[in-house]
Amino acid sequence: MTVPTIDLAVIGGSGLYQFPGLENASRRAMDTPYGPASGDIVLGDFAGKRLAFLARHGESHALAPHRVNYRANLWALHALGARRVIGVNAVGGIRADMGPRVLVVPDQLIDYTHGRVTSFCDVEGAEVRHIDFSEPYTAALRQALLDAAGRAGIAVIDGGCYGATQGPRLETRAEIARMKRDGCDLVGMTGMPEAALARELELDYACLALVANFAAGCGDEAEISIEEIFAHLAAATAQVPVLITAMLS
Known part of the structure; x- marks a missing residue:
């Protein structure tokens, strides 16, 4: 069977459940050796190229970060022919x-998650592979994102350390203070094991982080408002198709 060519796959995080502007779209429900993916993969044409989109939490945001089947998601995209993946987080x-509404392309991460299935090797009889994860994101794909942002006139911060926490609750002030001491610049709940699984499949992978709020104790707010988080996310998410257009064209 001929594997179709996909120029880019995008995994959408909170606030990005469909990809605007996708033409000639079709849906693929993928059966994987690791169970079901988060939902159908939507294939279509965008900026003259072939794009695959998958909503990480499902299109109705039904999956908490620790319940996402990261292995199935990455395996399904790979099986459809994707070789470059942008994780929007x-x-x-x-x-x-x-701060809120800022876009960041991180270059490092620290994994604070627990209890998640973190490897394709975690199957009876599978070959154990010790991947080099010194640089968790693909340099060339990171640079492609940064260059596209420059062409599109979108402000993006180059570099930063993403700290992946378990969720779905937000973090305490003490936890964020520890992460800051550890060198984290951002905190999210879905950055791992997605990045490591992409590396095991030899996929080019980069993260586009959309800042929804200041972490606990880092801003002026006494309490983090979920309503404000989604308002900031909506504004930041609106820039994603523009950036991807510049990247593909």
């Missing part, structure tokens, strides 16, 4: 310049 900002 909603995050909280820890660093002072990473």
